[in-house]
Amino acid sequence: MLTRLFSDPSLLPDVQKYSGWEDSEEEDSKIKDEDQDTQDGTAGSELRDGSQTQSEHAGEDDDDDEEVEEEEDGEDAEGDRPKKRGPKKRKMTPARVERSRMRRVKANTRERTRMHDLNSALDNLRKVVPCYSKTQKLSKIETLRLAKNYIWALSEILRSGKRPDLVSYVQTLCKGLSQPTTNLVAGCLQLNSRNFLTDQQCQDGGRYGSSSFPMHSYPYQCARLSSPHCQPVSGSNSHPLRAHGYCSAYDSLYGGSGSPEYNSPEYEGPLSPPLCVSGNFSLKHQGAASPDNEKGYYSMHYSGLPGSRPTGPPNLVFGSSGARSGIHSENVPPYHDMHLHHERAPAYDELNAFFHN
């Protein structure tokens, strides 16, 4: 499957330069030819020099013209050190150099394929984390961070058996993320920054799940109204908001529109069996040292009034600079470029079932 990554036109020149991944049958021949060209550049020169050491390790025993090199580096390189043991180095004949080069080419091809698979898996992960933008694709590290936060948030929900308030949910998702990613997530969830700030956070940085104010159950408009992801999954299209193409991260997470408790801010589902939350997940929020913060990634910056409640339509105001101005953050992509992925995550079916029991 070609992932979005591979279909990204900006990446095509580099990717297509090494076309081995796109047609496995012709892979070897193509790679040979193209690596021949590549080797005219820096990589090739390094390869020709560096590959010798690997061939030494590999041991070329089928070489017709093989000759044992008589301590080729023995005179001055060795110095006082004892002589090396093991097989003696062999002279790099042209045939051996060529075989070594071919091994290196094959290894490069495998490595490219491996990295492409890794990127493909990462792309799949991007599709199941809470938000996604065509124009502002999450970086690899941010994808992993968001996924970790997402798992953590879901685990907390299952563990506590309660629906957290939206603010806590978003705070958890954005923990340790960079400012642009925070903006993106907030944009996906269409939160007003004023909703994003709590008294708790003003005082001590906040803690996940510590706030107990009622959930704000107003609908958020899905960015892709016509998207099938916003359509009812199974017989839940009776809700007028659904009928009008509305869905929200929170809604989709908790099955709000389809549940009789949809308008109840205080709905509490039954307690779930305790879910073991890995010790890697500290419940301490920003104040605590996070393993993800070692590189000095931003914590969230909020604007607006502390603890203020949602009033008007969502107005995205994130960003350290936008905190004062209260204008739309330029990091937030347009709505039509964003959509939520909750609907597609299998975990949501289970969660919905759980909350509807």
Added chain:
DNA sequence: TAGGCCATCTGGTCCT
């Protein structure tokens, strides 16, 4: 221009 992100190459190590 610096910094972030990425793809690729490369050599080393470990495993089968």
Added chain:
DNA sequence: AGGACCAGATGGCCTA
């Protein structure tokens, strides 16, 4: 022996 995996190096692209 060969493949998988890993980390370092390098260069390109993009953005503030």
